[in-house]
Amino acid sequence: MNPEKKGVFPPARVLGIETSCDETAAAVLENGRCLLSSVVASQMDVHARYGGVFPEVASRQHIRTIYSVIEQALLQAHISLSDLDAVAVTRGPGLAGSLVVGMNAAKGLVLGRGLPLVGVNHIEGHIYSAWVYPAEAGSPPPEPVFPLLALLVSGGHTELILIREHLQYERLGATLDDAAGEAFDKVARILGLPYPGGPSIQKAASEGNPRAFNFPRARLEGSWDFSFSGLKTAVLRTVRALQDEHQAVPVADLAASFQAAVVDVLYQKTMKAADQYRVKEILIGGGVSANRALRETFLGQESYRVHIPPLSLCTDNAAMIAAAGYYRYALGQRDPLDLDVLPTWPLS
Ligand code: KG4
Numbered sequence: 001m002n003p004e005k006k007g008v009f010p011p012a013r014v015l016g017i018e019t020s021c022d023e024t025a026a027a028v029l030e031n032g033r034c035l036l037s038s039v040v041a042s043q044m045d046v047h048a049r050y051g052g053v054f055p056e057v058a059s060r061q062h063i064r065t066i067y068s069v070i071e072q073a074l075l076q077a078h079i080s081l082s083d084l085d086a087v088a089v090t091r092g093p094g095l096a097g098s099l100v101v102g103m104n105a106a107k108g109l110v111l112g113r114g115l116p117l118v119g120v121n122h123i124e125g126h127i128y129s130a131w132v133y134p135a136e137a138g139s140p141p142p143e144p145v146f147p148l149l150a151l152l153v154s155g156g157h158t159e160l161i162l163i164r165e166h167l168q169y170e171r172l173g174a175t176l177d178d179a180a181g182e183a184f185d186k187v188a189r190i191l192g193l194p195y196p197g198g199p200s201i202q203k204a205a206s207e208g209n210p211r212a213f214n215f216p217r218a219r220l221e222g223s224w225d226f227s228f229s230g231l232k233t234a235v236l237r238t239v240r241a242l243q244d245e246h247q248a249v250p251v252a253d254l255a256a257s258f259q260a261a262v263v264d265v266l267y268q269k270t271m272k273a274a275d276q277y278r279v280k281e282i283l284i285g286g287g288v289s290a291n292r293a294l295r296e297t298f299l300g301q302e303s304y305r306v307h308i309p310p311l312s313l314c315t316d317n318a319a320m321i322a323a324a325g326y327y328r329y330a331l332g333q334r335d336p337l338d339l340d341v342l343p344t345w346p347l348s
């Protein structure tokens with residue numbers, strides 16, 4: 001990339017393609033922010049019967065749907081391929097067999113049209129969902145201001161990232177064991193709630209008392225890392241003890257108390273890091289940022305402006321890939337046609 005280009009953001013229409021896990025997605029974004037279309041074909045029903053994502057099934061589903069999803073995204077944006085300036089695609093991290101489907105679709109398009117190819121990190125995509133707004137909104141909401149602190153909470157990642165300017169990341173901390181979303185999914189299974197666990201726990205928690213059980217909060221003082229496996233084990237032990245005593249398992253109270261513990265740790269740590277690194281704003285992204293308790297907690301404070309994507313952009317989508325791809329394109333990134341996928345790819 002060309003650092004000389006910093007701050008020069010030309011008008012451009014970018015097609016984003018995302019197939020890192022179990023959503024087949026395509027989107028068209030204008031000038032890095034204005035969303036003309038976003039199509040997400042979820043495989044949730046297919047994987048629900050396995051209680052989680054089945055990698056081989058996921059890649060075959062992507063093959064079946066990718067071209068119609070791209071076609072829909074172009075149709076809904078009222079444009080054709082010749083109106084595009086670049087194609088951005090998720091290069092990793094994710095399931096190898098899923099990533100290659102999106103990558104090959106992107107390569108087919110850029111080869112046929114002579115367009116630039118831009119590979120994007122999926123985690124970076126979640127961060128850039130904060131820049132996206134729907135075209136129907138008319139005027140754009142305020143753009144995130146650097147330096148920013150990003151809390152990235154998804155099924156595979158839990159990270160605190162300091163962002164001093166576009167595409168410059170310093171990872172302050174990450175989970176040492178389960179990701180926050182993974183903890184939601186695993187605890188949902190323990191409580192007999194359906195996949196995916198995050199929305200199921202949220203629903204059950206809405207009827208429960210968050211103070212019913214005082215579950216442990218791993219504060220890990222002196223580091224910006226997280227740990228959720230102790231909390232998960234505490235829920236499991238509580239359920240087993242109740243079952244051994246032939247008592248009813250209060251699912252709603254357990255879900256609410258677990259959710260409160262996760263939100264508490266994420267909130268306390270993020271606020272502390274924001275103060276210490278003197279950031280201007282906070283940004284939250286990833287599937288768990290759809291959680292109502294988490295959103296209300298962050299939006300309820302007045303120390304920092306907090307950017308949280310609308311619900312449709314919290315979980316995996318291609319608008320976020322197009323947004324990150326736009327800034328990479330604007331700063332001169334052009335990837336070769338032999339670009340490989342990276343199933344493991346830390347952001348910084
Ligand atoms: O970002 P995402 O769609 O995929 C990954 O990149 O991992 O995140 C999926 C994760 C799942 O673990 C899911 O249970 C969690 O996000 N999730 C939620 C909620 N909606 C999705 N967790 C808590 N509350 C929610 N409402």
Ligand code: ZN
Pocket residue numbers: 122126154155286287315316
């Ligand atoms: Zn994701």
